[in-house]
Amino acid sequence: MDRALRLLIVDDDTVDRRICRRALARLDPPPTCVEAETAAEALQRLGEADIDCILLDFRLPDMDGLELLARINCHDVEQRVPVVMLTGADDVSVAVEAMRRGASNYVVKDVDARYQELMPTIVRHALRDRELQIARWRDEQALARYRGDLSDLAQRLMDTEKTTTRRLAQMLHDQLGQTLAAIRLGFDAVSANCAATANAKAKEQASRVSALIDDAVREVRQVLVTLRPPLLDDRGLVDALDNELRMQPLARDDVELRFEPAPALAGRRWPADVEYAAFMIAREAIGNALRHANATRVRVSVDGGEGSLHLRVADDGSGIPADLGRPGHLGIVGMRERALAIAAHFALETTPAKGTVVRLDWNAA
Numbered sequence: 047m048d049r050a051l052r053l054l055i056v057d058d059d060t061v062d063r064r065i066c067r068r069a070l071a072r073l074d075p076p077p078t079c080v081e082a083e084t085a086a087e088a089l090q091r092l093g094e095a096d097i098d099c100i101l102l103d104f105r106l107p108d109m110d111g112l113e114l115l116a117r118i119n120c121h122d123v124e125q126r127v128p129v130v131m132l133t134g135a136d137d138v139s140v141a142v143e144a145m146r147r148g149a150s151n152y153v154v155k156d157v158d159a160r161y162q163e164l165m166p167t168i169v170r171h172a173l174r175d176r177e178l179q180i181a182r183w184r185d186e187q188a189l190a191r192y193r194g195d196l197s198d199l200a201q202r203l204m205d206t207e208k209t210t211t212r213r214l215a216q217m218l219h220d221q222l223g224q225t226l227a228a229i230r231l232g233f234d235a236v237s238a239n240c241a242a243t244a245n246a247k248a249k250e251q252a253s254r255v256s257a258l259i260d261d262a263v264r265e266v267r268q269v270l271v272t273l274r275p276p277l278l279d280d281r282g283l284v285d286a287l288d289n290e291l292r293m294q295p296l297a298r299d300d301v302e303l304r305f306e307p308a309p310a311l312a313g314r315r316w317p318a319d320v321e322y323a324a325f326m327i328a329r330e331a332i333g334n335a336l337r338h339a340n341a342t343r344v345r346v347s348v349d350g351g352e353g354s355l356h357l358r359v360a361d362d363g364s365g366i367p368a369d370l371g372r373p374g375h376l377g378i379v380g381m382r383e384r385a386l387a388i389a390a391h392f393a394l395e396t397t398p399a400k401g402t403v404v405r406l407d408w409n410a411a
């Protein structure tokens with residue numbers, strides 16, 4: 047320790063204060079001791095001088111130690127001065143209570159006065175504990191700030207994604223969609239005009255081109271569905287999910303894909319960003335269950351009410367392998383980010399050979 051500490055001894059007994067002062071003089075370098083006989087005096091001294099640690103007798107004439115402790119500890123962690131309670135053998139339980147309320151430690155004034163030997167060490171420990179406490183508090187603050195920033199960022203990304211996909215969908219629909227519709231009409235007109243004169247080869251080529259136009263129209267529609275979940279804006283999450291499940295191409299006949307919205311949800315709407323995030327998470331979780339799990343049963347359930355939404359996608363498949371091996375899987379990461387953006391709780395529970403459950407729980411702030 048390089049600088050002399052400033053210690054505040056709060057005790058109404060002159061002899062006890064002197065014992066304390068002597069015991070603490072063994073600190074290296076010897077501390078400066080400030081003394082107070084009452085709680086009021088202690089608070090005044092605290093305001094006047096920079097105190098590193100307080101040694102506080104539990105019994106004071108004007109206030110009990112716990113109340114004084116509460117007043118001393120009412121500041122932010124960084125400004126709190128560590129307090130070591132001084133107590134008689136009869137008051138140990140109170141000292142323990144004081145520690146629960148933020149005292150750093152306590153010293154029992156035993157009749158043999160052995161506590162004097164311990165005091166310098168206890169003060170040093172109290173100071174070190176306070177430093178650790180402050181460091182932890184700062185880390186927690188930084189983590190909370192980082193989480194907040196991350197959530198804002200995820201929210202902004204989701205907003206950008208939404209507007210970009212909207213614009214893209216609009217352009218595809220209004221431009222490529224219209225052009226394809228015009229090609230379809232024009233081609234049908236040309237085919238009808240040439241039908242009488244065309245030879246078999248020309249007819250076969252025409253039929254192939256016609257099929258290609260159909261494919262292109264279907265593909266554009268499919269892209270539109272992927273970009274802009276149908277029904278979500280107009281009818282809400284429950285109808286959009288219902289539609290999404292009906293549209294799922296099932297690779298096997300024995301897969302049961304079931305939608306279980308809570309009965310009271312008919313017509314229920316949530317904020318647009320919450321519905322969008324929940325829909326995209328459900329879409330990813332359903333896609334994963336159908337593509338990776340080799341499941342026979344996939345259940346999607348939605349529950350909630352005003353200000354709350356609970357989504358669950360459960361499969362009875364293989365479970366997610368512990369080591370995913372190859373990089374570039376973005377589905378699960380994306381689900382977490384979407385949940386973060388709407389400040390919802392996201393959980394992924396997976397058990398080998400039993401299946402996977404994806405949960406999203408949102409509650410309005």
Ligand SMILES: Nc1ncnc2c1ncn2[C@@H]1O[C@H](COP(=O)(O)OP(=O)(O)OP(=O)(O)O)[C@@H](O)[C@H]1O
Pocket residue numbers: 334335338339361363364365366367370374375376377378379402
């Ligand atoms: N329900 C599931 N059951 C079994 N395995 C799963 C399940 N969900 C995910 N996985 C495993 O976790 C991996 C990562 O999933 P994730 O959704 O992040 O990526 P992906 O589906 O492979 O690719 P994409 O980025 O297109 O979503 C999958 O490749 C799969 O091995």
Ligand SMILES: [Mg+2]
Pocket residue numbers: 330333334376377378
């Ligand atoms: Mg995926």
